[in-house]
Amino acid sequence: MKKGLTLLLLGALLSQCATVPITGRKQVKLLPSSQLNGMALSQYDEVKKSEKLLPDSDQRVKDVREIGTKISAAVTKFMKANHMKDRLSEFNWEFNVADQDILNAWCMPGGKVMFYTGILPVCDGVGGIATVMGHEVAHAVARHGNERMSQGLIQQFGGIGLAVAMQDKPQETQNLFMAAYGASSQLGMLKYSRQHESEADKMGLVFMIMAGYEPEEAIDFWGRMSAQKGGAAPPEFLSTHPSDQTRIKEIKEFIPKAKELAAKYNK
Template identity: 30%
Template sequence: MLNKNLLIAAVSVLLSACATSPTGRTQFIYMSDNQVDQMGLQAFDSMKSKNPVSRNSRFNQFAQCVAYAITQQTGGQWEVVVFEDETLNAFALPGNKIGVHTGLINLVDNADQLAAVVGHEVGHVLSRHSNERLSQETAVSTGLAMVQAVTQPQTALGQTALGLLGVGAQYGVILPYSRIHETEADTIGLDLMARAGFDPRQSINLWLKMDKAAQGGQPIEFMSTHPSHASRIDNLQQNMNRALQLQQQAWSQGRQPRCAK
C-alpha cells in the first residue's frame, strides 16, 4: 500500500512539473520561477561585489544599447553590467540580469555580433533552462538548500548551484548546458536579434571569430561550455531565412538599432 501511495505521489509530481518551452519542447520544471529568479539575483549581486565592474563609458553604452534592443522584444526590466574580464564571455541570469565581459566587447566587430551572444543568453532565460536543470538536479528534496547555497559560492553545493544557473565558470566549476538547450537558445536568440533589427547573418561571423580566437589560445569560457561551432552554424543557417524575414519586418517598423562600439 505504501509503495502504491509513493508511486501515486511520484506520478502527481511529474504531471504537475510538466511545462513547455518556447519552441514547444516538453520540460520538467518543478522549482518555482520565483525561487530561481531569487537565485539569479543573489548570484548577480555576489558577482558585482566580487568581480571588477567596468567604468568604461563607451563599453557600457555599447553593451546596454545592444542588450536593451534585444530585451525590448522580451518585455520586463533588465539590468546590464559590463565586467572587467578579458575572457570572451557573456551571460544572462533568471531575474533579468545580463553580464558582458570586456574581452567579448573587444572581440566583436559590430553590434550585430554582440547581439548574437546576448540573444543566445537571453534565450536560455526565456526557455527557463536554469530552472529545468535545477529541477532535474535537486529532484524536489534539496530545492531550498540550492536556493540558499547561491549565497555561499565557496562551498561545493554553492558552486553546483551557480553552475546550474549558468555562471559556474566564474567560480571554477563548469556545468555545460545540454545540446538540446544550446540549440534551443541559438534558435530563440537568432529570432530575438532579428526581431530587434540586428543582422542575423552576423551570428555566423561571430562564431567564426570565436573559432579563430580559440585556435589562437585565447581564454573563451563561453566556448568551453558550448557545443561545436560546426553544429551551431549549421543550425543557424537552417533558421536564417526566417530570421531575415523577421529582420525585414523589424526594419519596416522602424527598429534599426544604432549601437556604436
Template identity: 35%
Template sequence: MRWIHCLAVGALSVALAACTTSPTGRSQLTLMSDDQLDQMGAQAFSQYQQERPIVGGAPDRLAQCVTREIVAALPPRLQQENWQVRVFEDDSANAFALPGGYVGVNTGLLEITENQDQLAAVIGHEIGHVLAQHANERASTQSATNLGLSVLSSAAGLEGAGGQQVMAALGMGAQYGILLPFSRRHESEADTIGLRLMADAGFDPRASVALWQNMANAGGGQPPEWMSTHPSHGSRISGLESDMNEALQRYRQAGRAPNCGQP
C-alpha cells in the same frame, strides 16, 4: 522488478506534475518556482559585481542599448522586468543573462565582436536561456538524476567497494548521457531563440555566423563535443545557418534599425 516499476511510476508522476514547454516546443522538467530562480539570479549577479570591476563609458552604453532593443522584442512578461546590464573588466570572451533580468558582458567579448549585430547575437543567445527556463531545467534535471541514482543504489543494495564502483559508473553515464546532452541541447536551443530575438529587434542575424567564425579563429582547443557542455563551433554555425531563412524573414519584417554604435 517491482522497485523498478515503482521508481518509474514515481518519476513519471513528478515529470507530469512539472512538465512545461520551451519556446521551441520542447517538453521540459521544471521543478523550481520563478521566485526561487529570481532570487538566485539576484544573488549571483550581486556576487559577480563584487568580484569584478565594472566598466562604464562607451562599452556600457553599447551593452545597454543592445539589451534594451532585444528586451523590446521579448514577450510582455519579460519586458516588464527591470533588466540590469553591466560590463565587467574580464579578458574572457563571455556574457551571461540570469533569471530576474540581469545581463553581464565581459570586455573580452567586446574585443571579439566587430559590430552591434554580433554583440546582439550573444546577448540574444543569453537572454534565450532565460526565456527558455534553462536554469530551472538544469537544476531540476540534476535533482531528478541524483534522486534516481540514490533510489537505484538503495533498491539494488549497491553497498561496499563493488557497489561504489557501479554507482560511479552510473554517475558517469548520467553525466555524459543525460546532463551534458541537456546542456548542449540548451545551447543549441538558445542559439535558435537568440537568432529570432536579434532579428525581431532589427539586428542582422547573419552576424551570428560571423561571430562564431571569429570565436573559432580566436583559438583555444575544445574538448570532444560529447564531453562538452557546448556544441562545437562547427555545429553551432551549421545550426544557425539552418535557421537563417526564418531569421532573415523576421529581420525584414522587424521594421526597426537599432543604432547602438560599435564595440
C-alpha cells in the same frame, strides 16, 4: 516533519511542465521561478561587488546597454505574442560589463546580464554583441538554467527541494546556481546541452532580428569564436559540442525561418 515537507515540495514541483517557445520542446521545470529569481538577485549583487565593473560612462557599457535594451524590448513583444505575458513581471532587466579578460557573458533569471570585457573583441562591434545578447537572453527566456539547476540538485542532493537545499547547504546551492547559469568560473561543470545551445541560437536569432540587427552577424561571430578556441573559455562557450561548423550551418539554415517569425511577432 522535514521529510514530509520535502516530499510535499517535490510533488508540487514535479507536476510543473512547460513548452519551450519556437522549438516546442516539452520541458519539465522543477523549480519555481520565484525562488530562482530571488537567488538571481542576490547572486547578481554578489558578482557586481566581486568584479570590477566598467563605469556607466564607458562606451562599451553604453553599447551593451543600448543593445540589451533593444533585445529586451523584442523579448517583451515576443512574450506577448506567445502567451507568455504572465512571465513578463519576472523580468527586471539590468546590463553590466565586468573588466575581466575572459570569453564569457550570461543572463540570470529576471534578465540580469553580465558581459566580460574579454568577449568584446570577439564580438567586434554591435552585431556581435547583439548575437551574444540574443543568445544569452534566450537561455533565460527558455528557462534553460532552471532545467540545469534542477538536474544539478538531483545529482548532488538526490532531488531534495530547492528550499531545503538552500537552507541546509547554502554554499553548495549557490555554486550550483552559478554553474547552471554559466556565471561560474569552474570549467567543465554543467555544460549546456547541445539541445539548449541550439534552442538559444534559434531564439537568439529571432530576438536580434526583431531588435533590428542583421542575423548574418551571428554567422560571423561564431566563426570568430571558433578561431578563439583553446584559451580559457568558460563552460558556456566551450560547450559547443557539435563542431562550430555544424552550429554555423544550423544558424544559416534557420535564418529564413527566424526572419519569418520575427516579422510575425514584430507586428
